[in-house]
Amino acid sequence: MKRRHLxxxxxxxxxxxGLRPKLHVDQVRDLALAHVGNLDTVAxxxxxxxxLWQWIGGVLTWSRVATVLKLGEExxxxxxxxxxxxxxxxxxxxxxxxxxxxxxxxxxxxxxxDQLAAVVDRPTAIDAADWSEDKVNEMAAQCARREGKxx
Numbered sequence: 719m720k721r722r723h724l725x726x727x728x729x730x731x732x733x734x735x736g737l738r739p740k741l742h743v744d745q746v747r748d749l750a751l752a753h754v755g756n757l758d759t760v761a762x763x764x765x766x767x768x769x770l771w772q773w774i775g776g777v778l779t780w781s782r783v784a785t786v787l788k789l790g791e792e793x794x795x796x797x798x799x800x801x802x803x804x805x806x807x808x809x810x811x812x813x814x815x816x817x818x819x820x821x822x823x824x825x826x827x828x829x830x831x832d833q834l835a836a837v838v839d840r841p842t843a844i845d846a847a848d849w850s851e852d853k854v855n856e857m858a859a860q861c862a863r864r865e866g867k868x869x
Contacts, residue, residue, distance in 0.1 A: 738839035
């Protein structure tokens with residue numbers, strides 16, 4: 719019986735995580751710009767529901783990476799708590815924003831997310847991003863159903 723040859727992606731996934739390819743420098747930079755852009759939009763009171771979900775998607779992605787890599791888990795747990803608080807507040811008052819302490823916490827989270835992006839391997843980052851996108855879509859649909867909107 720002939721064995722099927724593994725694809726390059728399958729071979730990479732079988733490699734030790736430390737040997738897998740990292741994100742490219744420009745990808746890490748672009749992620750950092752997206753993180754700070756979302757943070758600034760929320761902090762200046764210009765954020766829409768869409769920006770809230772983008773920010774939450776980032777938090778979910780990097781908390782998943784933190785769990786897989788066993789790095790920054792405690793810090794990302796605080797970011798998840800902040801994200802939960804922000805969704806609850808948005809549901810109550812329809813406003814996306816930070817309080818002063820929340821803004822400081824979000825800035826700390828931004829640094830952790832950027833540090834995780836610098837060390838994560840590409841397959842883990844992709845898996846985490848796919849996972850978080852599914853979670854954000856589920857949460858947004860649940861919120862829309864509660865509010866009687868079409869998702």
